[in-house]
Amino acid sequence: MAYLELQGIEKEFGDVRVIRGIDLQIRQGEFIVFVGPSGCGKSTLLRLIAGLEETSGGKLMLDGRDITDEPSSKRDLAMVFQSYALYPHMSVFENMSFALKLAKVEESVIAEKVARAAKILNLTDYLQRTPKELSGGQRQRVAIGRAIVRAPKVFLFDEPLSNLDAALRGQTRIEIAKLHRSLGATTIYVTHDQVEAMTLADRVVVLRDGKIEQVGTPLELYDRPANQFVAQFIGTPQMNVVAAKDIQAWVQQMALPVEPDGFLGLRPEHVTLCAAGQGLTNARVELVEALGAETLVYLSTAAGVQFVARQTERTSLAVGMEVGLRIDLDEAHLFDAKGRITRTGKARPTLVH
Amino acid sequence: MAQRSKYPPLLIVRTLAAWAITLLLFFPLGWLILTAFKTELQAIAVPPLLFFTPTLENFAVVQERSDYLLYAQNSFITSVASTVLGLMLAFPAAYAMAFFKGKHTKDILMWMLSTKMMPAVGALVPVYVMAQFAGLLDTRTALVIVFTLSNLPIMVWMLYSYLKEIPHEILEASRMDGATLWQEFRMVLLPLTLGGLASTGLLCLVLSWNEAFWSLNLSAAKAGTLASLIASYSSPEGLFWSKLSAASFMAIAPIVVFGWFCQKQLVQGLTFGAVK
């Protein structure tokens, strides 16, 4: 049975339907990531689960209990806010022990739990400091520590890494992953960063305009996107998507089963370059991004269709040169006119050791 | 960029000009303070004395006059009482508007602002008549009521703007931590608002203390505040300047100092947030 279940969740702000019928089942111990573009409703959904906003419709079940009408304070959930929301007038220790104090837990038990959480997060030396004496990364750990101490049923994270600089972000991401492994707690994590989604999630929920586009493991979403939106949202650089109309020659040539108003999707790593004239078509190099471990080449065909090719080898190509494009059309994803998938491309083979 | 000397000429000119203007503008006040420490003869000396041996005798004399103490007491009581009463009325209102923002919040705030726009003189007759009718003429009660209501719009505004600055997420965090509404208020909101309450209270204190219009019109011998007392010195006989200065000095000194502390609040309060 699902540990946390959303049934037909709806939310309206005035006349605007922000959340339009969400059904989701989350197992105990899962790390779920809500991801999607700005305005898709992911933060709103999280806040609905937290109880910080009231649902306009639908049911919320946690561990068999209907918590739809329960106030936040009674749901046994902990939230890590994007701005950390630490209590400025309390020390780190007091911040982390606040919830337990409210629950009238014994002082010695509180001290022990806080000490344990502080040790995990390397905060033991900072327990007596106030938030303004801490760095951004430290504050963030206190926010996490505050949640851990409570040992809630579900952890909720609202874009916790977005206020950190790039280096710290990568580091903290790994720490969160390790923390999840050791605590095994059910977690819902909201982010707009798909790298975080791909690396942290057991399953990813892609949201758009208040509806779920697809739910699956990160690699499922990558290899078998259910529609064009998910296909282009997951994966950097974006999947190359061209309208069937613009590549009629190939469609005929390869007898591709794509609708005339449909689309063809190809991941950058499935586009290979060769000498001009020797591939499916010719293209002009517009930009080369040499990232070290891989190289991205941005191309434009004579008809004006844009492609991005990704390869691990370095290249001597320069802007303006003509190259040939080789495409493995078995790996192409085909979409209908509405963007729904009609045929997924074959996935990458898995290396077995 | 050319090398700059540590004291470029423009800075020196600017400094001198600023200090000159400042000293000129402060002079009347400074002169008052000096005169408070002179003897009466020194006070009227011609040409005016700048250097003299200071004396505290004026302060002693003024202190001994029992009616000075009475007036001072009235000022103190009315200012403090109106501040406390004002805070008690304003804080819940500001809280309601800051955290339960509704359709009418803006309208209510603007309306409160508009009540402050009416010149005091417009309400003089009715308030006087009502006070007379209720037997409250020349009482501290009347003054406290009038001061409170005069300052209420400003206080609500200021507290509202302080409360608005508290990030909602901190309060939400306390809710997630299991706090009831009352616990959220007492253990998180209140500590965070203390600064705002203090500044608003200070501003109200200053405004009430200096309030002269109502004091002069509604009170006389019994409930008169320092404002009235000083006004009654307007045509005395005999030598009295240094004593007047001493009395004035004592009347204004604490408030001027308070004023230094609440300059920022003054700007926000008196312009209703139009200038930040």
Place this chain on the structure above:
Amino acid sequence: MKRLLPRILLTPAVLSLFLWMIVPLVMTIYFSVIRYNLMQPEVTGFAGLENFEYFLTDPSFTVAVVNTLLLLGSVIVITVLMGVGIALLIDEPFPGRGAVRLLLISPFFVMPTVNALLWKHMMMNPIYGVLAQAWKFFGAAPLDWLTDFPLGSVIIMVAWQWLPFATLIFMTALQSMNREQLEAARMDGATYQQQLRYLYIPHLGRSVAVVVMIEMIFLLSVFAEIFTTTSGGPGDASTNVAFLIFKEALLNFDAGVASAGALFAVVLANIAAVFLIRMVGKNLDT
């Protein structure tokens, strides 16, 4: 419950302010159309527009209005011009800036009656006052300020008291200027005059408007200074509308006429208020 709580919290403040506004207003309107003399409460009766006529045709009325406008106008002009100048002068840091700020704003916190007496006796007294001494020092005959220039003296007192307010507002406004914009202008080669004209003055425009409006509202009620020094005189040379109303009410005890005058003053104030409210309302949306 969620709807009820804010309403309960708002009620005390809203109710008391409402009463504070409505009751005097209604009473004033009532008084203005009846005969009501505080010394002769038994004389009653509907007076229609008599009170208004009396007030408006009082020879002192025109003088009072003119004086009010002169007082208002002069103080506003003095405080704004000098305030902007001083604020610009001390905008950039210099040694002792903190102390200068404190000294400059002090006059505003002085009680109006102290302010009045300070000037009346210490500064303006024709024999012992400092101004008299200064005049003599330069070989000129000292002026009898309060007798010869009653309104002017009041203007000086009030302007001295309100200058810090204006200066403080402008100082605050200048602090919020976009420094990067100034730097860009400097890099573009703008002289100080050009910076003044294109950057500083437009930015200050809004705070000047606020200062003018606030001063209009508060200065209409200038009372303590006049009461304490000239008592509106000599004659009615320094009477303003506020003092005239006071005279009618508490010296002539004619509540009816005073109320008529009060309504007039309220209308004047409301004109200024409308503009200020609109400006503040815009600010609320941020």
